[in-house]
Amino acid sequence: MKYIIGLIAVLLLVGCAAEEVKQVELPEQEVVKELESNFITEDEVAKHNTYEDCWVAYQGAVYDISDYIRVHPGGASDLQNLCGETSLFEEQFFEQHAMTKVDVLVKEGEYKGVLK
Numbered sequence: 001m002k003y004i005i006g007l008i009a010v011l012l013l014v015g016c017a018a019e020e021v022k023q024v025e026l027p028e029q030e031v032v033k034e035l036e037s038n039f040i041t042e043d044e045v046a047k048h049n050t051y052e053d054c055w056v057a058y059q060g061a062v063y064d065i066s067d068y069i070r071v072h073p074g075g076a077s078d079l080q081n082l083c084g085e086t087s088l089f090e091e092q093f094f095e096q097h098a099m100t101k102v103d104v105l106v107k108e109g110e111y112k113g114v115l116k
């Protein structure tokens with residue numbers, strides 16, 4: 001008897017789980033498009049390599065730091081040379097600062113998207 005009750009419980013659970021799986025819908029095409037439009041390639045970042053138009057990548061995200069460059073306490077020249085850089089920027093940033101400066105980067109930089 002216990003065996004039969006157990007079997008019924010298992011069947012019910014499996015049935016509910018299957019029902020839940022059915023309810024999950026694939027994202028709409030529009031959502032997928034929007035997500036893709038958020039990706040930025042290294043080549044795109046590399047185009048923004050000047051003092052006036054300076055993009056960098058840090059931990060997989062791309063930031064426009066054109067405004068921050070002017071007020072950076074460590075000066076503009078080090079930063080300017082890294083405009084348009086992805087992995088090199090991250091390397092230099094790590095070398096020069098404690099992790100707390102990441103907050104400043106995220107706050108002061110303008111988030112552009114995800115590095116592809």
Ligand code: HEM
Nearest residue numbers: 065068072073074078079082089092093096097101104105
């Ligand atoms: C957007 C990215 C960056 C942010 C938000 C940032 C932020 C800061 C801040 C808040 C300081 C003040 C000193 C401190 O609190 O430690 C500083 C100093 C400094 N930064 Fe940056 N920094 C960035 C990128 C860089 C890069 C890429 C370099 C070098 C390649 C660099 C080199 C320096 C140097 C040399 C100082 C002076 C350090 C000192 O006087 O102790 N920074 N930075």
